[in-house]
Amino acid sequence: MSANPIYLGVIGVGGVGNAFLSQLSRLPNAPKLVLLARSTQTLLSPAPAYSPSIPAGDWKCAAEAPSLTKSGPLSPDDIASYLSSAPGRSILVDNTSDPTLASSYPVFLRKGISIVTPNKKAFSSDLGLWKDIFATAAQGKALVYHESTVGAGLPVISSLKDLVATGDEVTRIEGVFSGTLSFLFNTFAPVSAGGPGAKWSEVVAKAKELGYTEPDPRDDLNGMDVARKLTILARIAGLEVQSPESFPIESLIPKELASVPSTAAGIEEFMKRLPEFDGQMTEIKEKAEKEGKVVRYVGSVDVGKKEVRVGLQYFDKDSAIAGLKGSDNIINFYTKRYGTNPLIVQGAGAGGDVTAMGVTADLLKVVERLH
Amino acid sequence: MSANPIYLGVIGVGGVGNAFLSQLSRLPNAPKLVLLARSTQTLLSPAPAYSPSIPAGDWKCAAEAPSLTKSGPLSPDDIASYLSSAPGRSILVDNTSDPTLASSYPVFLRKGISIVTPNKKAFSSDLGLWKDIFATAAQGKALVYHESTVGAGLPVISSLKDLVATGDEVTRIEGVFSGTLSFLFNTFAPVSAGGPGAKWSEVVAKAKELGYTEPDPRDDLNGMDVARKLTILARIAGLEVQSPESFPIESLIPKELASVPSTAAGIEEFMKRLPEFDGQMTEIKEKAEKEGKVVRYVGSVDVGKKEVRVGLQYFDKDSAIAGLKGSDNIINFYTKRYGTNPLIVQGAGAGGDVTAMGVTADLLKVVERLH
Numbered sequence: 251m252s253a254n255p256i257y258l259g260v261i262g263v264g265g266v267g268n269a270f271l272s273q274l275s276r277l278p279n280a281p282k283l284v285l286l287a288r289s290t291q292t293l294l295s296p297a298p299a300y301s302p303s304i305p306a307g308d309w310k311c312a313a314e315a316p317s318l319t320k321s322g323p324l325s326p327d328d329i330a331s332y333l334s335s336a337p338g339r340s341i342l343v344d345n346t347s348d349p350t351l352a353s354s355y356p357v358f359l360r361k362g363i364s365i366v367t368p369n370k371k372a373f374s375s376d377l378g379l380w381k382d383i384f385a386t387a388a389q390g391k392a393l394v395y396h397e398s399t400v401g402a403g404l405p406v407i408s409s410l411k412d413l414v415a416t417g418d419e420v421t422r423i424e425g426v427f428s429g430t431l432s433f434l435f436n437t438f439a440p441v442s443a444g445g446p447g448a449k450w451s452e453v454v455a456k457a458k459e460l461g462y463t464e465p466d467p468r469d470d471l472n473g474m475d476v477a478r479k480l481t482i483l484a485r486i487a488g489l490e491v492q493s494p495e496s497f498p499i500e501s502l503i504p505k506e507l508a509s510v511p512s513t514a515a516g517i518e519e520f521m522k523r524l525p526e527f528d529g530q531m532t533e534i535k536e537k538a539e540k541e542g543k544v545v546r547y548v549g550s551v552d553v554g555k556k557e558v559r560v561g562l563q564y565f566d567k568d569s570a571i572a573g574l575k576g577s578d579n580i581i582n583f584y585t586k587r588y589g590t591n592p593l594i595v596q597g598a599g600a601g602g603d604v605t606a607m608g609v610t611a612d613l614l615k616v617v618e619r620l621h
Numbered sequence: 622m623s624a625n626p627i628y629l630g631v632i633g634v635g636g637v638g639n640a641f642l643s644q645l646s647r648l649p650n651a652p653k654l655v656l657l658a659r660s661t662q663t664l665l666s667p668a669p670a671y672s673p674s675i676p677a678g679d680w681k682c683a684a685e686a687p688s689l690t691k692s693g694p695l696s697p698d699d700i701a702s703y704l705s706s707a708p709g710r711s712i713l714v715d716n717t718s719d720p721t722l723a724s725s726y727p728v729f730l731r732k733g734i735s736i737v738t739p740n741k742k743a744f745s746s747d748l749g750l751w752k753d754i755f756a757t758a759a760q761g762k763a764l765v766y767h768e769s770t771v772g773a774g775l776p777v778i779s780s781l782k783d784l785v786a787t788g789d790e791v792t793r794i795e796g797v798f799s800g801t802l803s804f805l806f807n808t809f810a811p812v813s814a815g816g817p818g819a820k821w822s823e824v825v826a827k828a829k830e831l832g833y834t835e836p837d838p839r840d841d842l843n844g845m846d847v848a849r850k851l852t853i854l855a856r857i858a859g860l861e862v863q864s865p866e867s868f869p870i871e872s873l874i875p876k877e878l879a880s881v882p883s884t885a886a887g888i889e890e891f892m893k894r895l896p897e898f899d900g901q902m903t904e905i906k907e908k909a910e911k912e913g914k915v916v917r918y919v920g921s922v923d924v925g926k927k928e929v930r931v932g933l934q935y936f937d938k939d940s941a942i943a944g945l946k947g948s949d950n951i952i953n954f955y956t957k958r959y960g961t962n963p964l965i966v967q968g969a970g971a972g973g974d975v976t977a978m979g980v981t982a983d984l985l986k987v988v989e990r991l992h
Binding site: 273276277403404405408409412413415416417418441442568570573575576578583587588589590591592593594595596597598603604607610611614618619 | 644647648774775776779780783784786787788789812813939941944946947949958959960961962963964965966967968969974975978981982985989990
């Protein structure tokens with residue numbers, strides 16, 4: 251618990267990156283920001299003093315300051331060398347979704363650089379990378395925190411790790427893990443439905459308009475983002491999931507539209523042809539209603555059966571999952587200690603500010619442990 | 622992140638204490654248990670070696686072992702001296718609800734002994750004690766973790782602290798904070814009520830039979846336990862709450878029965894006379910129903926208005942609070958970043974195993990930070 255300065259490298263200045271830098275600039279006793287990289291440029295505090303540091307809240311102006319070093323994009327190896335040569339402990343915050351950077355985490359960790367990130371790629375790709383990351387971290391030279399990889403700032407990863415570390419037996423995890431799919435189904439099949447309601451394609455178009463979907467909505471509808479989150483949770487719960495392709499994912503993209511290209515024109519074509527498939531979704535919705543239920547797109551892990559599933563499922567109207575609002579996420583942890591009623595975490599699971607909050611909270615925990 | 626041994630003193634072997642010792646005994650790399658105190662006896666590893674340590678899972682047999690020192694009850698000062706003389710960092714786990722021990726936390730912290738506890742007393746009594754504890758901890762010699770003081774093992778304290786530390790603005794906290802009162806109202810005024818349902822006194826008697834209430838149910842019905850939890854949350858959110866008596870608490874004990882003594886005979890008299898007041902509770906329930914709502918016993922903090930309230934309130938039937946099941950707790954955090962829909966944590970908020978889980982998880986975090 252000394253007060254030696256800690257050196258911080260941050261990569262990515264998109265929605266989450268900017269929100270994070272804004273939160274960082276308001277922290278008392280923040281670590282010293284000495285590297286800030288975006289795709290086209292890297293800003294560095296000059297070595298060997300690693301001083302002056304980069305003002306987190308004002309990095310755009312600081313980019314013009316002659317006291318800082320400017321460089322083109324640096325390789326992960328270069329960044330790791332720069333941070334590990336700092337005159338103190340260092341932390342890398344990866345606010346990108348870059349798989350190449352993610353695959354270099356073990357390099358950083360071996361050099362004693364801790365990792366804080368909302369980037370799912372490292373934790374949800376090949377199992378070998380996951381094992382390499384956590385085996386390296388277990389050697390005790392550096393830490394890895396990634397709360398915002400699932401449910402943004404909601405206490406999901408930390409709660410699951412606490413359950414496991416204290417010896418509880420997690421039997422099942424079930425929830426709605428995509429803000430986009432939450433909004434789509436809460437709107438398409440609300441609990442208190444009066445009349446026929448909106449058509450599926452209309453709801454997708456509305457979500458796209460509101461900016462709730464990826465530029466190509468098929469990047470939400472394919473379920474891959476949910477599958478990556480489930481891969482992470484299943485692995486923490488102890489399952490050796492090889493990759494997010496190693497279990498069934500129910501895609502909501504009609505087969506006929508899967509091969510339409512992901513160009514601007516292709517996306518337009520996709521949206522135009524989506525109404526042809528409204529009948530299929532209405533059928534699913536009405537079948538649920540006949541059973542007094544509603545349909546939701548969920549992910550689940552059955553730890554005992556070693557089963558991970560991502561897709562549509564029916565829920566009782568008075569269940570917590572059915573009652574979800576807006577674009578909220580909900581995560582139910584069923585465990586031996588908690589018994590019949592699960593431990594539930596619920597709230598916004600996407601968005602720059604709340605995702606950045608998870609990153610900032612993780613950063614504070616790493617700083618506390620390094621001090 | 623060295624691996625020097627950490628020395629652990631544990632006080633209390635009741636429901637939570639026993640569950641904690643059982644969890645502790647299964648931890649890999651657990652700190653060394655060198656002091657175990659209950660009201661009548663203290664078991665110690667002999668100084669100056671502080672070895673052998675006490676087997677956490679088997680302390681009852683170990684109490685007979687000649688290699689350990691036995692003593693009568695020790696004062697907080699004696700315990701602090703013993704732990705601070707250990708050849709390494711030390712932690713006190715207080716699994717009692719003892720106010721005297723709680724008032725000594727600053728003594729422990731000044732001597733560099735970290736505190737982990739589910740004991741609400743230190744954090745919900747006079748504001749001076751709260752300030753003394755956190756000012757002492759801020760000097761950086763020792764840590765204080767108390768997740769299980771609110772909602773047992775649910776991530777309540779940690780989530781609120783993360784929100785505050787990362788600069789979010791918490792505007793309101795609202796929830797059901799008592800497992801007993803949750804059960805009473807979920808049973809007395811369920812969302813899907815058919816017919817007149819059970820009388821209030823019958824529900825209280827049933828809860829008492831099931832062991833869901835304190836031996837004297839008035840210790841639940843007076844709202845004091847909820848008020849203590851709200852005091853803790855309000856203080857973390859930044860309000861200077863002087864004591865749990867400094868805001869309105871709606872007691873569910875009929876005035877006429879408040880002075881009946883808390884002896885076995887008195888408790889019997891209380892339960893016998895409670896039906897006389899069923900009419901009042903039925904009236905409240907029916908008034909809620911006329912508005913299409915249900916009545917619940919909640920605590921709330923309005924941070925802007927600096928208001929803390931504990932008592933009965935009506936909720937829409939489709940709200941998360943109305944839909945609570947069994948004896949679950951629910952905590953809603955309304956913040957600037959989370960917007961309209963709160964961050965919600967829900968699940969069992971009482972019971973030995975889940976309370977001990979919060980204590981064990983805190984202990985692991987303290988060990989990580991001390992290493």
